[in-house]
Each structure stands twice: as C-alpha cells, then as structure tokens.
Amino acid sequence: MTALPTGVSRKTRWTRRLPFLWLIAPAALFTVIMTAFPILQVVHLSTREFVIGFRSVYTGLDNYREMLADPIFWSGMRVTFELYFLSLAAQLVIGLYLAILLHRALKGSRLLRTVLLSPLAMPPVAVGMMWLILLDPSFGPVNYLLELVGMNKSLFLASPRLVVQTLAAIDTWQYTPFVTLILLGGLQALPEEPYEAAEIDGASRAQRFWRITLPLLRPSIITASILRSVDLLRFFDTIYITTQGGPGTASTTLNIYAYRTGFVFFRMGYASALMLTLMVMVLAITFLLNGVRRRFQ
Amino acid sequence: MRKPGTGEVASTYIQYLVVSIIILAPAAWMIASSFKPSAAVVVYPPILIFEPTIANYVRLFRTLPYLRYTFNSLVIAGGSTAFGLLLAIPAAFAVSWYRTSWPTSVALIARMAPGGLYLLPWYMIFTEMGLHGSFISLVLTHTVITMPITLLIMASFFDEIPRELMECGMIDGCSLGGIIMKIAIPLGAPGMVVSTVLTFILSWNYFLFALVLSRIRTTPLTVAAFRFVGEGVTDWGMLMAAATVLALPPLLIAFLAQKWLVKGLTFGAVKG
Numbered sequence: 001m002t003a004l005p006t007g008v009s010r011k012t013r014w015t016r017r018l019p020f021l022w023l024i025a026p027a028a029l030f031t032v033i034m035t036a037f038p039i040l041q042v043v044h045l046s047t048r049e050f051v052i053g054f055r056s057v058y059t060g061l062d063n064y065r066e067m068l069a070d071p072i073f074w075s076g077m078r079v080t081f082e083l084y085f086l087s088l089a090a091q092l093v094i095g096l097y098l099a100i101l102l103h104r105a106l107k108g109s110r111l112l113r114t115v116l117l118s119p120l121a122m123p124p125v126a127v128g129m130m131w132l133i134l135l136d137p138s139f140g141p142v143n144y145l146l147e148l149v150g151m152n153k154s155l156f157l158a159s160p161r162l163v164v165q166t167l168a169a170i171d172t173w174q175y176t177p178f179v180t181l182i183l184l185g186g187l188q189a190l191p192e193e194p195y196e197a198a199e200i201d202g203a204s205r206a207q208r209f210w211r212i213t214l215p216l217l218r219p220s221i222i223t224a225s226i227l228r229s230v231d232l233l234r235f236f237d238t239i240y241i242t243t244q245g246g247p248g249t250a251s252t253t254l255n256i257y258a259y260r261t262g263f264v265f266f267r268m269g270y271a272s273a274l275m276l277t278l279m280v281m282v283l284a285i286t287f288l289l290n291g292v293r294r295r296f297q
Numbered sequence: 298m299r300k301p302g303t304g305e306v307a308s309t310y311i312q313y314l315v316v317s318i319i320i321l322a323p324a325a326w327m328i329a330s331s332f333k334p335s336a337a338v339v340v341y342p343p344i345l346i347f348e349p350t351i352a353n354y355v356r357l358f359r360t361l362p363y364l365r366y367t368f369n370s371l372v373i374a375g376g377s378t379a380f381g382l383l384l385a386i387p388a389a390f391a392v393s394w395y396r397t398s399w400p401t402s403v404a405l406i407a408r409m410a411p412g413g414l415y416l417l418p419w420y421m422i423f424t425e426m427g428l429h430g431s432f433i434s435l436v437l438t439h440t441v442i443t444m445p446i447t448l449l450i451m452a453s454f455f456d457e458i459p460r461e462l463m464e465c466g467m468i469d470g471c472s473l474g475g476i477i478m479k480i481a482i483p484l485g486a487p488g489m490v491v492s493t494v495l496t497f498i499l500s501w502n503y504f505l506f507a508l509v510l511s512r513i514r515t516t517p518l519t520v521a522a523f524r525f526v527g528e529g530v531t532d533w534g535m536l537m538a539a540a541t542v543l544a545l546p547p548l549l550i551a552f553l554a555q556k557w558l559v560k561g562l563t564f565g566a567v568k569g
Contacts, residue, residue, distance in 0.1 A: 034415070101316070123547065134326060138339075234412070
C-alpha cells in the first residue's frame with residue numbers, strides 16, 4: 001500500500017479503516033460466538049466437577065491432577081502418538097514416491113491423479129465401514145489374499161496388538177494422496193538449473209534425489225506434515241466407526257477418550273481438561289513445525 | 298530434461314497400474330458387495346462373480362428413512378456451504394483489499410481445536426436454547442468447518458484481481474460495496490466454485506457434530522450409517538449399500554469437478 005500523504009488526519013485514517021471493520025464483522029462475530037467463546041467456556045469448565053443435570057462444583061486444578069494420574073490418559077497419549085508417527089511417516093514416504101511417479105507426466109498420469117482423488121473425497125465413516133468388511137476376520141477378502149500367499153489369517157481391527165497399525169494403514173490409504181498433491185505442486189515449482197548442472201557433472205539418479213530434490217522440497221514436505229499433523233493428532237472418525245477405541249483401550253486415542261468422557265459418561269469438566277490438553281498439543285506441534293519451515297525458507 | 302527410455306516408461310506404467318488397483322479395489326469391493334445377494338456378501342472364500350441385485354438398496358430405503366437422511370445431509374452440507382460463503386466473501390475481500398492476514402490466521406487457529414472441544418459447550422448451550430437437534434444448530438456448527446476454508450480460498454482469489462481494475466471502479470464513482478458486487482464477485486467467481494466444491498464435500502463428510510447434535514428428524518447419512526454399524530450388524534449387504542449411498546455424492550462431485558477440487562486442496566499449502 002502506498003504511504004498516506006502527510007497531513008492526513010487521524011480521523012480520515014479511521015474512516016478509511018471503517019469499511020474494513022464492516023466487512024469482517026459478520027465472520028468475526030461468528031468466529032467469536034461459535035469458537036472463541038466456547039474455548040473460554042471449556043477453560044472454565046475444566047476447573048469444575050461438572051456432570052450434566054447432576055452437579056457443578058469448582059474444584060480448581062483437580063481435573064488436571066486426575067488426568068496426570070489416569071492410566072487411560074497416558075495410554076491414550078501413547079496410542080495418539082503411535083498412530084501419529086506411524087501414519088505420518090508412511091504417508092510422507094509413499095506420498096513422495098507417488099508425487100515423483102506423477103511428476104514424470106507420462107500419458108495417463110492425469111488419470112492416476114483422478115484415481116488419487118477418490119479416497120480423499122470419501123467420508124471417513126464410509127471408509128471405516130468399507131474396511132470393516134475388507135478386514136473381517138472370518139470372511140474378509142484381505143485375509144483371503146493373505147491365505148493365498150501362505151500367510152495366516154489376521155484379526156486386524158479386533159487384535160489389541162495390531163489395531164493401531166491397521167488404523168494407521170487405513171488412514172494412509174485415505175490421505176496419502178493429499179500429501180502427494182502438495183508434494184507434486186512443490187515438485188512442479190522446482191527450478192531446472194540445479195538438475196542441468198547435475199547432468200553436466202554426471203550425477204546419478206540417487207544423487208540427484210538426495211542432493212537436489214529432497215533438500216529443495218523440504219518446505220513442501222513440512223507443509224504437508226503440518227496439515228496432516230493437525231488431522232492425525234485429532235484422529236477420530238475412522239476409529240469411532242471401526243473399533244470405538246477397542247479392543248479394550250487398545251485404540252483409544254486422547255480424542256476418543258475425551259469424547260467418551262464427555263458424551264458417554266457426561267463428565268463435562270474432566271472431558272474439558274482432556275480436550276484442552278489435546279488442543280494445546282496440536283497448537284504446539286503446529287507452531288514447532290511452522291518454525292522449522294521458516295528456517296528453511 | 299532427458300527423454301525416458303522404453304524400459305523406464307514400461308516400469309512407470311506398471312507402477313501406475315499397481316497404485317490404481319490398491320486405491321480402487323477397496324472401494325470397488327464395497328460397491329460390488331452392495332449389489333450382492335445377502336448370502337454372497339459373507340461367503341468364504343470371497344466371490345467375484347455373482348448375479349447383481351438391488352435388493353440391498355430396496356431394503357435400505359424401505360426399512361429405514363434413508364430418503365429423509367439423504368435430504369438432511371443435503372440441507373446441512375448445502376446450508377453450511379452457502380452460509381460459509383456469505384460470511385467469508387466480505388471478510389475475504391477486506392483481507393485482500395487491506396492486505397492484512399490476521400483474520401485468516403485467527404480463523405485457521407480456531408480450526409485446530411478438536412471438534413469435541415467445541416461440542417461440550419455447544420451441546421449445553423443448544424440444549425438450553427431448545428435448538429438441540431435442529432437444522433439451525435447443525436448448519437451453524439458445520440459452518441465452523443466451511444467458513445475458514447472459504448475465507449482462505451476467496452482471499453487468494455481476490456488477491457489475483459488487478460488492483461487497477463478496482464481502483465478504476467472507485468474513480469468512476471463506485472462505492473466499496475459496488476466494487477465488491479460488480480467487480481470482485483464476478484471476477485472471483487472461480488474461487489466461489491473452488492470453495493463450494495471443497496467445503497460441500499467436507500461438510501457432507503463431517504461426522505462428529507451431527508453425532509451429538511442431531512435428532513431423528515435431522516440425522517444426516519453419516520450418523521445414520523454409524524448407528525447402523527453400532528447396532529451390531531448382520532446384514533452386511535445393506536450396510537455396504539448404506540456406505541455406498543453415503544460415499545457416492547462426494548465421489549461424483551470429486552470426479553466431475555476434479556480440477557477445482559485439486560485447486561482447493563492445494564491452496565492452503567501454497568499460501569500457508
């Protein structure tokens with residue numbers, strides 16, 4: 001914006017600013033009422049023992065103390081981060097592989113891009129139902145394929161040992177294409193010169209990948225990681241459809257636990273403390289990754 | 298860049314094929330199962346060849362109010378998409394015209410909270426106001442999903458409009474409102490298509506808010522399908538029909554509007 005000419009009074013500046021306020025007012029008002037105010041109320045609730053229609057007592061930090069001593073909170077943390085790291089790692093590696101594959105831009109790569117969009121557009125609820133039947137221990141086709149290649153049938157979602165890996169695999173099936181789209185955008189924006197220089201120097205394919213593509217792609221990789229992190233740390237839908245946190249608490253993430261505490265057991269105060277903890281974690285990791293991205297730009 | 302050799306081309310195509318199968322086969326299995334006779338769905342070893350029937354769909358729409366659920370989903374997704382546009386377009390114009398970014402940042406941070414966090418107070422407030430289970434509460438809450446995305450997308454589309462064009466309008470005596478109506482909105486129309494496609498799909502697919510806030514009259518397809526699973530299913534054919542009915546509209550939109558959808562999905566990444 002060009003600087004205002006000197007001599008413009010404060011009042012004119014204010015009137016120039018006025019339409020701005022009018023224009024953002026509806027969205028701002030909506031955001032305050034629907035999100036800012038509820039967040040404050042959840043902070044307030046988290047200091048109370050609050051059971052709907054039963055009681056509401058101020059208890060200070062008791063909910064947070066209870067949380068730190070709660071084994072399901074800690075197992076929820078473990079499950080949340082296991083799911084997060086497993087899924088993110090798989091999605092970045094496979095996503096990068098697919099982006100490079102599509103970047104070759106052969107005839108037919110557009111068709112593959114259309115194919116890649118389909119899991120992204122599907123509702124997680126339908127994806128969960130779909131994998132319930134695919135992975136069914138008694139009649140699921142995945143087990144049939146396992147038997148065909150001489151392996152044992154597996155319980156998958158019903159197995160306390162495998163349930164987290166299985167859920168990570170389902171999320172990877174659905175959201176790797178998202179990572180691919182972002183990385184493909186990054187690849188298409190890369191400069192040509194380093195590759196031409198590498199060609200002259202006789203660099204091998206592997207060298208070009210590790211020394212040029214990967215470092216230059218770092219900002220896109222971190223962007224994809226941020227967007228996936230926000231979703232993965234709050235992973236809910238697919239779990240709630242397929243296992244509801246089970247067997248036992250083997251797939252009870254922090255989000256699932258907080259939800260059940262609030263809406264199955266109606267302990268709104270304790271649920272508020274859990275939800276706030278989860279929100280702070282999401283924000284912290286996002287800011288951390290954002291800081292990393294800034295350093296690379 | 299150098300031209301790839303024949304061997305390389307062949308291996309790339311084989312990889313294209315394998316990837317496509319891994320992505321499409323699960324969804325194809327779901328759709329195929331929805332057309333199988335009941336007994337054929339759970340038979341082991343699984344079968345690929347069967348006589349297709351629409352019996353599962355007939356049962357689904359006869360025994361359950363599935364037309365009603367579909368209508369509810371349409372109202373909620375359509376309503377929140379439209380309301381999101383209505384709120385976001387003026388705000389996006391302001392953000393772009395005055396070159397500030399804090400409103401988008403605030404809107405995006407608000408989106409990072411887990412949905413369940415908002416649900417705790419919403420549930421209590423809507424119950425107190427007698428709005429629990431109403432379309433109003435569902436459209437309002439789903440707009441929390443749609444509005445920030447629309448704001449982000451529209452702001453970047455408005456950024457693309459040449460400033461001189463709008464300043465000309467001002468010289469010709471247009472008010473700011475006139476500039477928005479006569480210049481910004483017509484030229485930003487592609488942005489409206491992009492955000493409509495993306496937010497309609499996101500809102501249609503969103504599950505958590507309606508899980509708590511909907512009642513029989515307003516239950517959308519997502520929650521109906523979930524209840525169905527929760528009841529301890531034995532009718533897998535009908536279940537797969539339910540999943541297909543739920544998944545088909547967003548899949549169709551994605552297929553028909555893929556150019557726009559890709560734009561919308563990668564926007565946050567480019568701008569972010």
